[in-house]
Amino acid sequence: DEVVRAAAAEAIGAMGDMEACAAAAAAAEEEVRMRLRLDRKWLRAMAIGGGEVHTAFLLKLCGSSAYNDQRAGYEALAAANDPATLDLLLKTFRNDESSFQTVAADALAERALRDAARPVTGRAQPSVITALLEDLKSADRAVRARAAHLLARVDTPAGRTALEQVRNGEDAAVRALAGFALRRLAPPARDGEEAGEGRSPPPAGTARRTR
Numbered sequence: 001d002e003v004v005r006a007a008a009a010e011a012i013g014a015m016g017d018m019e020a021c022a023a024a025a026a027a028a029e030e031e032v033r034m035r036l037r038l039d040r041k042w043l044r045a046m047a048i049g050g051g052e053v054h055t056a057f058l059l060k061l062c063g064s065s066a067y068n069d070q071r072a073g074y075e076a077l078a079a080a081n082d083p084a085t086l087d088l089l090l091k092t093f094r095n096d097e098s099s100f101q102t103v104a105a106d107a108l109a110e111r112a113l114r115d116a117a118r119p120v121t122g123r124a125q126p127s128v129i130t131a132l133l134e135d136l137k138s139a140d141r142a143v144r145a146r147a148a149h150l151l152a153r154v155d156t157p158a159g160r161t162a163l164e165q166v167r168n169g170e171d172a173a174v175r176a177l178a179g180f181a182l183r184r185l186a187p188p189a190r191d192g193e194e195a196g197e198g199r200s201p202p203p204a205g206t207a208r209r210t211r
Contacts, residue, residue, distance in 0.1 A: 005031065006039040013044030013079065021049025028054070040068075043076035047085075055082045062088060067099075074100050078107035086111070090131050094146065105150055112154040129156055136162050144174045152181035160185065 009028065012020045024045035032038050043061075046054040058080065061073030074092070077085045089111070092104035112128035135147035148166060151159045160182065167178035 002031075002035065002039070006041040009039075009045050010041035013042075013046075013048060016048055016079070018049055021045040023049070025050035025054050040072040040076075043072055044079045047076045047078075047080040055080065055085060059084065059088060062100075070100060071103060074103045074107060078110040080111075086128070086131075090128075093150070094135075094143070096142070108150060109153040112150075112156075116154065116156045129154065129159055133158060133162050136166055141171050141174055144171070145177050148174060148177040148181050152177075152184045155185045 005027070009024045012024045024042065028038060028042045028046055028050075031042065043058065047058060050057075058073050058076050061069050062077070064070050064073065074089070077089055080086075089104045089107050092098045092100050093108055095101060098104070108128045112132075115127040115129060129151075132147045132151055135143050136151075138144055138147075144166065148163060151163055163178045163181050163185075167175050167182065169175055169178075
C-alpha cells in the first residue's frame with residue numbers, strides 16, 4: 001500500500017538510522033519507477049541515507065516551479081550532509097529576495113546543531129557554523145545581522161566567541177542582534193519569568209541596504 005510505505009519511510013527518516021534510511025532511499029527509487037511520483041514523506045530518509053542520485057533528486061526539487069515541491073526539497077535538505085546541499089541552503093539563506101529564506105534558515109539551524117554534536121575528526125567538513133562565522137566578518141551589515149540572527153539558535157563555543165566580538169563592534173544595529181543572540185543562548189532567569197523567555201529578536205533585515 002502506497003500510504004503505508006510512505007508512512008514507514010517518514011518514520012525511518014525521523015529516527016535517522018543510516019542503514020534503514022539507505023534502504024528507504026533504495027525503495028524510493030522503485031516507488032518512482034512504479035508510480036512516476038514520490039510522496040514527500042520519503043524525502044528525509046533519502047536525504048540521510050541516499051547517494052548522489054538522491055541528492056540530485058532533492059536539489060532538482062528545490063528548483064521546481066511548484067511551490068510545494070520546492071518547499072519539500074528545502075525542508076529535506078535539513079537532514080542532508082552533502083556539501084552541495086549546504087551550498088544551496090546558504091545561498092538561499094543569504095538571499096533576502098528568496099521565498100524560501102526562512103525555510104533555509106530552519107534547515108541550517110538543524111544542520112548546525114547536528115554539526116556541533118558530531119565528533120571532531122582529523123579532516124574538517126564544511127559546516128554551517130564555519131560559514132556563519134565568515135558572514136560575521138562581512139563588511140555588509142545586513143550579512144552580519146543575518147548571521148547573528150541564526151547563531152542565536154545554535155549554541156557553540158565558536159559562535160559565542162564570534163558574537164561577543166560583534167557585540168563589541170561599531171555597528172549599533174548588529175551589536176543589538178549579537179546581544180540578543182547571546183541572551184537567548186544563556187538567558188538570565190528573572191522573577192516571574194522562565195529562563196528562555198523574553199523579547200523577540202529584531203528583524204534579521206535590520207539596517208538592510210546600509211553598509
